[in-house]
Amino acid sequence: MIKLWGRNTSSNVMKVIWLLEELGIAYDRIDVGGSFGGTGTAEYRAMQPLGLVPAIEDGDFQLFESNTILRYICNAHAPATPFYPAEPRARARVEAWMDFQQTAINRPMSTVFLGLVRTAPEQRDMAAIAAAARDAAGHWAILDSRLARQACIASDDFSLADIALGIYVHRWFVMDVPGRPEAPHLRAWYQHLLARPAYARHIALPPS
Ligand SMILES: N[C@@H](CCC(=O)N[C@@H](CS)C(=O)NCC(=O)O)C(=O)O
Numbered sequence: 053m054i055k056l057w058g059r060n061t062s063s064n065v066m067k068v069i070w071l072l073e074e075l076g077i078a079y080d081r082i083d084v085g086g087s088f089g090g091t092g093t094a095e096y097r098a099m100q101p102l103g104l105v106p107a108i109e110d111g112d113f114q115l116f117e118s119n120t121i122l123r124y125i126c127n128a129h130a131p132a133t134p135f136y137p138a139e140p141r142a143r144a145r146v147e148a149w150m151d152f153q154q155t156a157i158n159r160p161m162s163t164v165f166l167g168l169v170r171t172a173p174e175q176r177d178m179a180a181i182a183a184a185a186r187d188a189a190g191h192w193a194i195l196d197s198r199l200a201r202q203a204c205i206a207s208d209d210f211s212l213a214d215i216a217l218g219i220y221v222h223r224w225f226v227m228d229v230p231g232r233p234e235a236p237h238l239r240a241w242y243q244h245l246l247a248r249p250a251y252a253r254h255i256a257l258p259p260s
Contacts, residue, residue: 054079054125057096058105059086061260063165063219064118065106070215071122073250075130119150122212135211146206149213152191153220160187161220168227169259182230189233192224199237203244218245222256 054072056079058065065085072079084090085105092103100107100116107116110128115121126136137143163184167176195205195217205213221242224232245251 055109056081057107150216153216157191160184196235196238
C-alpha cells in the first residue's frame with residue numbers, strides 16, 4: 053500500500069490525497085510536517101531532502117515533489133487514466149499547467165494564504181497581502197479566460213492540471229481576499245470541482 057507522508061492541511065499533500073481518492077487507490081497517510089514535526093530526521097530527509105511534505109513510499113520506492121508524485125501515481129498505478137493522457141501533446145499541455153501552478157501562481161497564493169490564514173490579524177502585512185492578491189488575480193484571470201472556452205484547465209477533460217490548481221481555487225474563493233475580482237468561468241469550474249466527492253471531502257475544508 054502507498055504510504056503518504058504529510059499533514060492533510062498542506063496544499064501539496066492535498067493534491068496527492070485527492071488523486072488517490074479519485075483513483076480509488078488505497079493509501080496510508082502519516083501526519084508529519086507543520087506542528088506534527090517529524091520532517092527533520094535523517095530517515096525522513098532520505099525521502100524528502102528539504103524536509104518538506106509530501107513524500108511517498110511505494111514498496112521500496114520513495115519519492116518527493118507533489119506534482120512528480122501525481123505523475124508517478126498515474127504512470128505506475130493508473131496508466132490508462134485520462135487524468136494524465138498518453139498522447140504527447142495532450143500530456144504536455146497538462147504538464148505545462150502543472151508547472152504554471154508551481155512556478156507562477158504558487159508564490160502569490162502562498163503569500164496571500166500565509167498572510168490571511170496563518171498570521172494573526174494584528175501582525176498581517178496588508179500591503180504585501182494586497183500586492184500578492186493583485187498578482188494572483190492576474191494569474192487567475194489567465195485561467196478564467198481559458199475556462200471560458202473549455203471545461204477544465206488543460207482541455208475539456210479533468211486532468212492532473214485541475215488537481216494541481218484546484219487546490220488553490222478553493223482557498224482563493226473562501227479567503228477574505230482584498231480586491232478579489234469577479235471571475236465567472238473560474239467560479240463555475242470551482243463549482244464543478246465541489247461536485248466531486250473527493251474534493252468536497254478532502255479539499256474544500258476551512259483553510260488552516
Ligand atoms: N515543491 C514542493 C513544495 C513542498 C512544500 O513546500 N510543502 C510545504 C507544505 S505545502 C511544507 O512542507 N511546509 C513545511 C511543513 O509542513 O512542515 C512540492 O510540491 O512537494
